[in-house]
Amino acid sequence: MSSLLVRNATILTMNDAFDIVEGDVLVRDGRIVHVGSQAAGSSARVDLVVDARQGYLLPGFVQTHIHLCQTLFRGYADDLPLLGWLRTRVWPMEAAHTPTSLRASTALAAVELLRTGTTAVLTMETVHDTEAVLEELEGTGLRATVGKCMMDAPAEGVPARLRERTATSIDESLALRRRWDGAAGGRLRVALAPRFAVSCTRELLEGVAEESRRGSTLVHTHASESRAEIDLVRETTGMSNVAYLEATGLASPRLCVAHCVWVDEREQALLAQHDAKVLHCPGSNLKLGSGLAPIAELHARGVCVSLGADGAACNNRLDMFDEMRLAATLQAVRRGPGAITARDVVWMATRGGARTLGLDHEIGAVEPGKLADLVVVDRDSPHVRTAPDPYSALVYAARGTDVRTTIVGGEVLVSDFALTRLDARAITAAAAAEARALAARAGVG
Numbered sequence: 001m002s003s004l005l006v007r008n009a010t011i012l013t014m015n016d017a018f019d020i021v022e023g024d025v026l027v028r029d030g031r032i033v034h035v036g037s038q039a040a041g042s043s044a045r046v047d048l049v050v051d052a053r054q055g056y057l058l059p060g061f062v063q064t065h066i067h068l069c070q071t072l073f074r075g076y077a078d079d080l081p082l083l084g085w086l087r088t089r090v091w092p093m094e095a096a097h098t099p100t101s102l103r104a105s106t107a108l109a110a111v112e113l114l115r116t117g118t119t120a121v122l123t124m125e126t127v128h129d130t131e132a133v134l135e136e137l138e139g140t141g142l143r144a145t146v147g148k149c150m151m152d153a154p155a156e157g158v159p160a161r162l163r164e165r166t167a168t169s170i171d172e173s174l175a176l177r178r179r180w181d182g183a184a185g186g187r188l189r190v191a192l193a194p195r196f197a198v199s200c201t202r203e204l205l206e207g208v209a210e211e212s213r214r215g216s217t218l219v220h221t222h223a224s225e226s227r228a229e230i231d232l233v234r235e236t237t238g239m240s241n242v243a244y245l246e247a248t249g250l251a252s253p254r255l256c257v258a259h260c261v262w263v264d265e266r267e268q269a270l271l272a273q274h275d276a277k278v279l280h281c282p283g284s285n286l287k288l289g290s291g292l293a294p295i296a297e298l299h300a301r302g303v304c305v306s307l308g309a310d311g312a313a314c315n316n317r318l319d320m321f322d323e324m325r326l327a328a329t330l331q332a333v334r335r336g337p338g339a340i341t342a343r344d345v346v347w348m349a350t351r352g353g354a355r356t357l358g359l360d361h362e363i364g365a366v367e368p369g370k371l372a373d374l375v376v377v378d379r380d381s382p383h384v385r386t387a388p389d390p391y392s393a394l395v396y397a398a399r400g401t402d403v404r405t406t407i408v409g410g411e412v413l414v415s416d417f418a419l420t421r422l423d424a425r426a427i428t429a430a431a432a433a434e435a436r437a438l439a440a441r442a443g444v445g
């Protein structure tokens, strides 16, 4: 039995009524047991008290599209469009990974994610050695749903080491699911992660759809990110990208589709009809020059949209505050200011992420019974203090460096801006050496 009291906070509960309350959050055994003003009297009987100093307390951010394995690629893959970026940088570098470099990449990502308030991720790793990522994640305290990347098609530019046999790809994914789904007290889970239609055979996508149904397993993929990609999909399948995913049996509430920049009205309707989840990555879409996703339209159709940084190879930050600001401001350019409000964006970053992961009953809101995945955002700084609306303050004014406290499952992982479990200096130094060696092996940089 361990207990934690976070006192003196402005609590954005992100519950169905969007209640904002002043007071405390009491946590026992990793779960929230009380939210509001009466918990203060119980501070004598708790193991740890955290003073939020009137900061904003809200559910930890859920990034639903990320590649932890690409964190070491930061700065080695700039100024390229999607397909050139994959063929000349990202695929050669993924092929050059070893279990040691994967661990270094994962740890480096965890440092940045936890410090900037992300408590849960949906991540697509590379083709091989995903066990190393899961083993490293176990020690970080981060909540994660992890998929090994699946790619079996003879697509242009794929290094031999990343090209799999269809059956092997599925068998390895299922072996990971058996070993890791529900590990670390439920903190780690496994998804099926076919990379995208261009690098997967139809047989593989149909096999993934079957296994997803059988095991109620999430499917994490990319679709309709760039124009060149949707042209390729149309050439080879005769269909639009989302229609093709539906034809393979993949369309379901478990389908998590990153990007959806170039989805026409029919594809938007398909996504809504199947309750498929859209993973919006505005920073990545801008840097790769992919385009501006029709998020206001998808949101208006009732599609669940959540947010992710994508990866350090295409963003190059893993900070949810950047994605939140862009999610609102890019729709202002497309459809006028307020098309997606600051409150909509905070929902996407918390509840939307929880729904996408199939964990809406466990995380994404500050409510009794839910797991204590929480962040406190400092309000003392001059660039935040005077903003009257909490959602506006978080989306338009605050930065990742304003995160004072990060808590996952009741464990304080960032305390007063400092990591508790991880040694940021040692991890960064090790990652720098691994990144240089990896780039040399890949012949990049």
Ligand SMILES: [Zn+2]
Residues within 6 Å of the ligand: 065, 066, 067, 222, 258, 310, 311
């Ligand atoms: Zn991606």
